[in-house]
Amino acid sequence: MMMYLLIVGLSGGVAVLLFRTGRATRLVHRALRRELQTIHYELKQAEHHPGRQFQLLDPVYRKVVFQVHPKVKMKRTELEQMVSDELNRLIKNKRSAILSSVTVIGRSALGLMMLSISLVGGYAAYHEAQMLNWPGSTQVASSSATILDETFELPTQVASPEELGQALAYHMSQFDETFSIRYIGKSRDFEHTMEEAWDWLEANHIYVFRLSRGGETEYRDYGGYVDLDVGLAYDMNIEEAKQIEARVDQVVAEMPVGLSDYEKVKYINDYVVLNTAYNLDSQASPYTPYSILFNGEGVCEGYALTTLLLLEAAGVEAKYISGEVQTGLHAWNLVKLDDAWYHLDTTWNDPVPNRVGEVGYDYFLVSDETLQKDHTWEIGEYPATAIADY
Known part of the structure; x- marks a missing residue:
């Protein structure tokens, strides 16, 4: 889940940040970051040369639109605007940026891109702000919440991207639709801080991370601290989450006694496959374990999250993977057995x-080499598997 980010206003120390979440945005974000890293030195050298900056950024824009368009289900014009917005944000907020303000306007029907560049200060000045310690009543009462036997702590003070991620995780685990967080520190690159917080949440609490389908935030900058107001929408509610928790416990309790870890993985693979039909137009959101466990239908994200919850409840170490297949974006799991990792794609x-009563095993505990024949993913972001299939 990555954010569309748009600065709506900067006035009197108040900034409004709107975001929407989506898989397409994450693809765009990663592609742009990759391309910008390759021209970092050239951009720095072109600090005072807007024409050269345009020459460097225009190919990045065009390349990312070309790369991402076949992978997403959206109109070309909408994708172009998304790439423009994200490129604008990355250039303004990335620590390696040389521009304090760059506005990128989406291409017209003729394919033109315009860059309106306003240079304020130099590269060194952009980096000289330091983290501020802000005294006063910034402490909040320590709180904790539990979901699926995992405890989420609300930090007593939020002063780092990780602590911001922890605060988000706490509220999202409770399905809070609106909440506020005070962030202590500089806010010149607060959008980058938010990005890091979401990345931390995705890496450490994928189930909670996947619960939300987007929303809006508003932050107010007071110099030494930022007050952040968040509004989120969810695919489920707290009652459904509790039902999922109970059903997961029930499924694991019904497992035969004395199963090995391998046998537990097979039992869970079979359970998910035999009790689920792939269906995008499901009664509940197809992306949720609720749809899989209670309606017996859903799509790959629902399959993979359900498999993850069941494996973890059974005491088997597992991970959730986001990647791609020929038909588009996809999700599956990594499972650790005998100190080695293997892929498991229950979908x-x-x-x-x-086909009622039929279970496949072509994607059951396979290696990177096997899965790479028809799956792709950011390999460096996940553990390497055993050399051979299990």
Whole structure:
């Protein structure tokens, strides 16, 4: 889940930040970051040369639109605007940026991109602000919440991206639709801080991270601290989350006694496949374990999250993977057995159209080499698997 970010106003120490979440945005974000890293030195050298900056940034824009367009289901004009917005944000807020203000306007039908560049100060001045200690009543009462036997602590003070991620995780685990967080420190790059917080949340609490489908934030900058107001929408509610927790416990309790870890993984693979039919137009949100566990239908994200919850409840170490297949974005799991990792794709082990009583094992505990034949993912972001299939 990555954010569309738009600065709506900067006045009197108040900034409004709006975001929406989506898979397309994450693809755009990663592609732009990759391309900008390759021209970092050239951008720095072109600090006072707007024409040269345009020459460097225009190919980045065009390349990312070309790369991402086949992978997402959206109009070309909408994707172009998304790439423009994200490129604008990255240039303004990335620590390696040389521009204090760059506005990128989406291409017209003729494919033109305009850059309106306002240089305020130099590269060194952009980096000279330091973290501020802000005295006063910034402490909040320590709180904790539990979901699926995992405890989420609300930090007593939020002064780092990780602590901001922890605060977000706490509120999201409770399905809070509106909440406020006070962040202590500089806010010149607060959008970058927010990005790091979401990245931390995704890496450490993927289930909670996947609960939300986007929303809006507003932050007010007071110099030494920022007051952040968040509004989120969810695919589920707290009652459904509790039902999921109970059903996960029930499924694990019904496992035969004395299973090995391998047998537990097979039991869970079979349970998910035999009780689920792939269906995008499901009664509940197809991306949730609720739809899988209670309606017996859903899509890959629901399959992978449900598999993750069941594996963890059974005491088997597992991870959630976001990647791609020929038809588009996809999700599956990594499972650790005998100190080695293996891929498990319960979605692709489920025959389509659904065939009652039939379970596939082509994507059951396979290696990187095997899965790379028809799956792609950011390999460096996940543990390497065993050399051979299990």
